[in-house]
Amino acid sequence: MSAEIAGAAIDPFARFPPPAADGYATHEVMNQATPLTGHNAFTGDRLLTEIAARDQAGWADKLLAEAGATVASARVAELAREANRHTPELRTHDRFGHRIDEIAFHPAWHELMSLAIGHGTHSLAWTATRPGGHVARGLLSYLWNQGESGICCPLGMTYSAIPALRLQPDLAAVWEPFVVSTHYDATPAPMQRKAGGTVGMTLTEKQAGSDLRATQTTARPAGTRRGPGEAYLIDGHKWFFSAPQSDLFVTLAQTDRGLSCFLLPGWLPDGTRNRLLIQRLKDKCGNKSNASSEIEYRGALGWLVGEEGQGIKVALAMTHLTRLDFAIGSAGLMRRAVSEAIHHATSRRAFQKRLIDQPLMQNVVADLALEVEAATLLAFRLARAVDDEQAGDAAAGLLVRIGTPVGKFWNCKRAVGVVHEALECHGGNGFIEEGPMARLYREAPLNGIWEGSGNIIALDVLRAAARSPDSVPAFIAELRQAKGGDRRLDRMVERLQDELSSAREPEARGRRIVEQMAIALQASLLIRHSPQALADAFCVTRLGGDQGAVYGSLPAGLDQRAIVERARLTDAQAARDV
The missing domain is CATH 2.40.110.20 (Butyryl-CoA Dehydrogenase, subunit A; domain 2)
Known part of the structure; x- marks a missing residue:
């Protein structure tokens, strides 16, 4: 047996050169988003x-x-x-x-x-x-x-x-x-x-x-x-x-x-x-x-x-503010989910284009961003009303009483769908525990249960309307601050006033009534405070009926890019391959 063969028998790897340091790499990691960190969630919003x-x-x-x-x-x-x-x-x-x-x-x-x-x-x-x-x-x-x-x-x-x-x-x-x-x-x-x-x-x-x-x-x-x-x-x-x-x-x-x-x-x-x-x-x-x-x-x-x-009366002094905090918290949760979706869709490419530039993805993200803006405006209008009430504004107190459960009901309900759709924007990456989306997904339904689930909150709105009759005119007056801004909202406010004064099976219609109240208030706030592209899109889809059953079904003719850019964090780190 030759020395070469004998050596090989002892060490079968002796005839092969050692692998390079990156010898196990089969590909270059690319076209992946970076973590959405290092920005400022306040000044960038x-x-x-x-x-x-x-x-x-x-x-x-x-x-x-x-x-x-x-x-x-x-x-x-x-x-x-x-x-x-x-x-x-x-x-x-x-x-x-x-x-x-x-x-x-x-x-x-x-x-x-x-x-x-x-x-x-x-x-x-x-x-x-x-x-x-x-x-x-x-x-x-x-x-x-x-x-x-x-x-x-x-x-x-x-x-x-x-x-x-x-x-x-x-x-x-x-x-x-x-x-x-x-x-x-x-x-x-x-x-x-x-x-x-x-x-x-x-x-x-x-x-x-x-x-x-x-x-x-x-x-x-x-x-x-x-x-x-x-x-x-x-x-x-x-x-x-x-x-x-x-x-x-x-x-x-x-x-x-x-x-x-x-x-x-x-x-x-x-x-x-x-x-x-x-x-x-x-x-x-x-x-x-x-x-x-x-x-x-x-x-x-x-x-x-x-x-x-008087225990329930005392406890309500606390639960009114916990419900406000759930309306705010659900809006914040939605904001994080949509920020992650925008960052991912901006960072990743498919079919020679960024995901955010693909028409269907842009439609989805714009629809989600519209929901977040509306939810955030709703929550903070109620927070402002609490400040005004404590400053002695009686009308603000009436708005707090009837509006807080409206905000809690609607924002908590919408959070589930928004977070789910934002997770789907990531594909399989969104379902992995190493990133934040899976955690946000599990978190999303909880605020809708704490401090009264949907039926209890809807009934609380009806009780406020019945026991504090002045709260209904106060709520309608808030909606009418946007009067003339969109004819669809003006018509909806008239219908709501009739609905809230009707005695026909109010409990059975409770969820429908509260949903309409929330959407009308959001529309009023968007018309007064947001760019026209967002107000128009909201009124067309949420008031005009031109909206599908899922996010991402905005009709043609809306400025989707403007809606997405409005929601984009101004100082979020740019993707490396954009």
């Missing part, structure tokens, strides 16, 4: 900067620009992914067997919370000393819903709890400075040992769902005194207990005088957990980074807010 200037929130531009850069950073993108990959864990006992009922979060969650609370996303409406506080805080919420929706649940509940807290001034004096603090402190400890905290809300029970009057949880005076601000002991259960790591909770329980509202601390002054036992965490379809749970009260300490028997 024409619509948001217009809203801030028009609705008296320009004083917050610096803060909003800082938040816009943060939520669009590569760092927040990675934190959001990590917080959803490493979901919260329940620790019921310590290693010695003591009951602790704590939630363990990944460090990414805490960093996200610290950033958002540092911006005042939970509190700016209450700490601002200028007009436009609710608009400015709403803009922060809109931005952070683009960063990571999971943290927006505790932020939104903390924001909306302040009116309920203020109904009991002695409790507000103690707790309000603590919960509006911009210092995030995740320590599981009583408020006396912390620099700031958050508020959760827990109303729903197994047997009751949205029927709060069917609540079984009970409360009894802890001592000889009873009444507003006094201590009670609470026994019962809650089926959806949001953000169980919070420092303070708004909850409902029955006393012998009826359904009542209580503030319940998460920890007692001696450092022990209040007597609420976390039974398990919910395994949810989406909103994975946020903890939701089932709990039992076993003699938990709480303080009565307002009079006994």
